[in-house]
Amino acid sequence: MNMIANWFGGSADVDARRRALLGIGSFLLPLLAWCLISYTPFIWHPKVLVTDPGGVDYFQVDMRVDKAMFKEEVANMQQAHLALPQGQPSNPIYLPAPDEVAKAFYNGFVNPPSNTDVPSMPASLWHSIQIIFWGFLLSSLIGVPLGILSGTYATLGRLNEPFIEFFRYLPAPAFGALAVAILGIYNGPKIAIIVIGTLFQQVLIIANTTRKLETTLIEAARTLGSKNLKLLTKVVVPGILPDLYRDQRILLGWAWTYLIVAELIGTSSGITWFITQQARYQHFDNVYAAIMTIGLIGFGSDLILARLGRRLFPWDRTQDRQ
Amino acid sequence: MNLMEPILPSYLDQSDAVRERFERIRQRETILEVRKLGKRYRSPQGEVEALRGIDFSVRRREFVCVIGPSGCGKSTLIRILAGLDKHTSGEALLDGKPITGPGQDRGMVFQGYSLFPWLTVKKNVMFGPHMKGEGNDQAERDAQLWLELVGLEKFADAYPHQLSGGMRQRVAIARALVNQPRILLMDEPFGALDAQTRAKMQSHLIDIWRNIDVTVLFITHDLDEAIYLADRILVLKAHPGEVQEVIEVPVPRPRTPGQFNSPEFRATKARLEALIHPAPEPLPEDEQAVKPHMIRFTDVHDNVE
Incomplete structure (x- = not known):
């Protein structure tokens, strides 16, 4: 009981190491489960990987067949007094083992394919990152000022928020065909989908954050002689800045989730093109490697931004609790 | 009544020095003049009259405290003077000019500090x-x-x-x-502080006020604080907020914490108590509904009292 209390409550300084350990553990646990399923032959493994077809005419080396079918063929061969097929338990092709994915990941970056038909993983990723960057930048250029203004001036908020509230329920991919008709088939419609997917949430979230600024801070500033534009630039904006930064981090993650859908619109491109191509050739190790790279980039950039936030806003108390 | 208790003087009795001091204050120019000030606003419960016919004036370098039960509109009053709220009738003049909005000629200190983090x-x-x-x-x-x-x-x-x-x-x-405001408006500034810090801040505030040319209007719900700090105390009553009495504090200056037990101090406090807690008010309905049913959970012989 006491130990449980220590792990869950506890004081802040002792917790730092435990928190790091738990954080690593949260990644190790799923990895462990994956290893168990992949490397323990008696867990799951519903297929048999043929190593020697024996007398079965349609079996080939490296073919995966159902366990039941393999047993049946073994029995058939025994009756026919032909060579027995050999094989080892294996998982379906769509679940590669961790080492295979790790190899694919390494090869993806170190030995890009010589074949120019197949896009390389770094090039695909770079293209995707550019789409995200421009989509998020465009969305922020409109969404951040509009959100702050809507949160500060009630009239403006009431004028646009009901419509935005309505619009945010329209699924962004639904605009795909329209975006292609207007913006062509290359990067334009993809960036547009990311903007549509992010912008409307952004305005509402930032307006809400702005409204949560303590009114007494604004009142204090007014008694000290600030009004209108100065009130906005010297009090409202710096007052919400740490929260605004946090909102932007969450919204950037949001933009990433729209990436795959966006890249399917018009000509498929970027990491989505890479993933669909590799899946078509049944190179699922590459597919997993690419999906995980998206996760790593998203998670990694958020970690960096969180660190940066602590540097940028030393006065922000809520960060201590993260 | 305890016979050993000396009979308190009237809070209206002033020593010569104190009377002379008030005479000198009255000679000074008026900084703040409030005439027939009223504030009504609409609330979900209907129209509320927060303030009605408030009349008072504050002279230069005077220290005035405003005190009253909760709901007497003392915060509304100071917010109107700061220009953060609008009054609906009467007028408030600073140096003869009507107050229309916030300005640097009035400084405000809030209970919640409200520093820019x-x-x-x-x-x-x-x-x-x-x-x-x-x-x-x-x-x-x-x-x-x-x-x-x-x-x-x-x-x-x-x-x-x-x-x-x-x-x-x-x-x-x-x-x-x-x-360098003409008047410093303070809205229960020490309300959130512990007793020791509060006493220190009170002495410090008096020091500041003594040394610079500033007039103070100070809101509090602490009777001792009001008497300790103020030249005059504006006592408000609630529903609607009206001035009940303006008391000239007979405690001589310079003030020290030792005066808390002086006859003048106690007489003034007795008067304030009589004004602010007259008859025991009936409890609000939700409080009346709370009737604890005490059950004995310990050994019958294990008594603490």
Whole structure:
């Protein structure tokens, strides 16, 4: 009981190491489960990987067949007094083992394919990152000022928020065909989908954050002689800045989730093109490697931004609790 | 009644020195004049009259406390004077000019400190001068000066969250005074402080007031605090907020904590208590509904009293 209390409550300084350990553990646990399923032959493994077809005419080396079918063929061969097929338990092709994915990941970056038909993983990723960057930048250029203004001036908020509230329920991919008709088939419609997917949430979230600024801070500033534009630039904006930064981090993650859908619109491109191509050739190790790279980039950039936030806003108390 | 208890003098009795002092205050010019001030507003429960016919004036360098039960509109009154709320009738004049909105001629200190958390202590104090259009150097010199006055020059580069409650309120006072307002409006500024810090801040505030040309209007619900600080106490009553009495505090200056037991102090406090808690008010309905049913959970012989 006491130990449980220590792990869950506890004081802040002792917790730092435990928190790091738990954080690593949260990644190790799923990895462990994956290893168990992949490397323990008696867990799951519903297929048999043929190593020697024996007398079965349609079996080939490296073919995966159902366990039941393999047993049946073994029995058939025994009756026919032909060579027995050999094989080892294996998982379906769509679940590669961790080492295979790790190899694919390494090869993806170190030995890009010589074949120019197949896009390389770094090039695909770079293209995707550019789409995200421009989509998020465009969305922020409109969404951040509009959100702050809507949160500060009630009239403006009431004028646009009901419509935005309505619009945010329209699924962004639904605009795909329209975006292609207007913006062509290359990067334009993809960036547009990311903007549509992010912008409307952004305005509402930032307006809400702005409204949560303590009114007494604004009142204090007014008694000290600030009004209108100065009130906005010297009090409202710096007052919400740490929260605004946090909102932007969450919204950037949001933009990433729209990436795959966006890249399917018009000509498929970027990491989505890479993933669909590799899946078509049944190179699922590459597919997993690419999906995980998206996760790593998203998670990694958020970690960096969180660190940066602590540097940028030393006065922000809520960060201590993260 | 205890026979050993000496009979208190009337709170209206003033020693010669005190009477003379009030005479001198009355000679000074009026800084703040409030005439027939009223405030009504609509609420979900219907129209509420927060203030009705408030009349009083404050002379230059006078220290006036406003006291009253909760709901008497003392916060509304100070917010109207600060220009943060609008009154609906009557007028409020500062140096003869009507108050229409917030301005640097009135400084305000809030109960919740309301320091800007993203600015250091010094930058907080420099906020007002910057708004006035002062350059960085001038603003910094001013800030330095006022931080020294409140004793926080060593904490100039700290952020508000690194300071204790008392220190934060000192910064708030410096930030309000750096604009050299005609009147300092204080809305229960020490309400959130512990008793010891509060006493220290009260003495410090009197020190500041003694040394600079500023008039103070101070809201509190603490009777001792009001008597200890004020020249005059404006007693409000609730529903609607009206002036019940203006008391000239007969406790001589300079004030010391030792005076808390003086006959004048106790007489004034007795009067304030009579004004603010007259008859025991009936409890609000939700409080009446609470009837604890006490059950014995310990051994019958295990008594604590």
